[in-house]
Amino acid sequence: MTFEPLASDFYAYESLPSDQEKEALGTLRAWLEADVKPIIGGYWERAEFPMQIVKPLADLGTLSYNWEETRPFENSAVFRGFVAFELARIDPSVATFVGVQNGLATGTISVCGSKEQRDEWIPKLASGEVIGAFGLTEPLSGSDSAQGLRTTARREGDTWVLNGSKRWIGNATFSDITIIWAKDVADDQVKGFIVPTSTPGYTATKIEGKISLRAVQNADITLENVAVPESLRLANANSFRDTANVLRLTRAEVAWAAVGTSVGAYEAAVKYAGERVQFGKTIGSHQLIQDLLVKCLGNITASLGMVVRVSEMLDRGEQRDEHSALAKAYTTARMRETVAWAREAVGGNGITLEYDVARFFADAEALYSYEGTREMNTLIVGRKITGKAAFV
Numbered sequence: 001m002t003f004e005p006l007a008s009d010f011y012a013y014e015s016l017p018s019d020q021e022k023e024a025l026g027t028l029r030a031w032l033e034a035d036v037k038p039i040i041g042g043y044w045e046r047a048e049f050p051m052q053i054v055k056p057l058a059d060l061g062t063l064s065y066n067w068e069e070t071r072p073f074e075n076s077a078v079f080r081g082f083v084a085f086e087l088a089r090i091d092p093s094v095a096t097f098v099g100v101q102n103g104l105a106t107g108t109i110s111v112c113g114s115k116e117q118r119d120e121w122i123p124k125l126a127s128g129e130v131i132g133a134f135g136l137t138e139p140l141s142g143s144d145s146a147q148g149l150r151t152t153a154r155r156e157g158d159t160w161v162l163n164g165s166k167r168w169i170g171n172a173t174f175s176d177i178t179i180i181w182a183k184d185v186a187d188d189q190v191k192g193f194i195v196p197t198s199t200p201g202y203t204a205t206k207i208e209g210k211i212s213l214r215a216v217q218n219a220d221i222t223l224e225n226v227a228v229p230e231s232l233r234l235a236n237a238n239s240f241r242d243t244a245n246v247l248r249l250t251r252a253e254v255a256w257a258a259v260g261t262s263v264g265a266y267e268a269a270v271k272y273a274g275e276r277v278q279f280g281k282t283i284g285s286h287q288l289i290q291d292l293l294v295k296c297l298g299n300i301t302a303s304l305g306m307v308v309r310v311s312e313m314l315d316r317g318e319q320r321d322e323h324s325a326l327a328k329a330y331t332t333a334r335m336r337e338t339v340a341w342a343r344e345a346v347g348g349n350g351i352t353l354e355y356d357v358a359r360f361f362a363d364a365e366a367l368y369s370y371e372g373t374r375e376m377n378t379l380i381v382g383r384k385i386t387g388k389a390a391f392v
């Protein structure tokens, strides 16, 4: 499989991965272009997730690269970032499915689980045999989840009883397990539980009417006296600090997905600019359209440099909360500009699914807000710069 950096990767950052990593990226890109790109607009419009792609995603390694237990070969964080980038370049909903399954659900079990919990669940999540979800956000607690969770966990002997509600939980209409974060009434600390969704008292209801990431299935969850054995309490999740350790890793991947989303929109605009004729020449021959395209490429190139660096820091054990927070805040803000400029270049056709740019334009909004809004990530970086926490 020949693999070349994309023309939209102007400084050729995709030449950085090893030959084995490039081979895997090339296979993934070819599959996404052949099997996902042609169908995904219809799923987006119908607000359905294409379940038939779960097995190929697993077979291609996208659900297993991150974890020692399942990865097919040693790989770098830069490579794993490019996996998120390639997925989002074709479809941000598909990238989000993988981000939830592989990042938030498997990631939590990897970071916070015991060896027994990791051995039991990670291979099943990597193969797609088990679908996972991650339930942190609640109807009354989003940005303030470090302190504002209302879902409770009460220990009764070897059983924990969970009560409360969750909102926005991705993949949760069809997940087999959902990680539920809840406050232990005994010590007021946030703890995590692997909750099989068949447990009595657990219900998930699809959130309808979304204008962004329509193919992602988000759910409202209610927990009414949901009984979970002590063996399903995450052994190493003892406070919100442990939850934040998972979010540090997944936020960096969202930053990569934001760059992929920008590239998806930009490539659609470049294609259109080469085909659409106005005033007797292709619109790409007009200076102002070139200006839009160059501004997009500048954002993409600067953002790629940032995410490559933040992943290199992860590989060297130097990545801190503020590093991934800055990458998430910066790249999603640049993404929002980029998808708007790309859509502008496609004119009226830019608001239809047919010309490909509209889906990225709409999907960018959810990436901008989930896994910490720009404001929250800004406050994490602001705290580092000034030494002052300005959250409340």
Ligand SMILES: Cc1cc2nc3c(=O)[nH]c(=O)nc-3n(C[C@H](O)[C@H](O)[C@H](O)COP(=O)(O)OP(=O)(O)OC[C@H]3O[C@@H](n4cnc5c(N)ncnc54)[C@H](O)[C@@H]3O)c2cc1C
Residues within 6 Å of the ligand: 100, 134, 135, 136, 137, 141, 142, 143, 144, 167, 168, 169, 170, 171, 212, 213, 216, 218, 366, 369, 370, 371, 372, 373, 374, 375, 376, 390, 391, 392
């Ligand atoms: C498509 C989608 C998928 C999601 N998937 C998941 C998932 O799988 N699991 C999960 O747990 N959650 C998920 N979320 C939830 C997501 O993480 C939250 O939406 C996000 O954290 C923001 O919380 P909120 O929506 O409650 O907004 P709020 O916290 O109510 O914020 C509203 C606005 O106020 C701002 N704000 C809040 N506090 C401050 C402050 N102190 N200073 C300045 N500004 C402030 C925010 O930045 C934002 O602009 C998902 C959300 C979406 C949209």
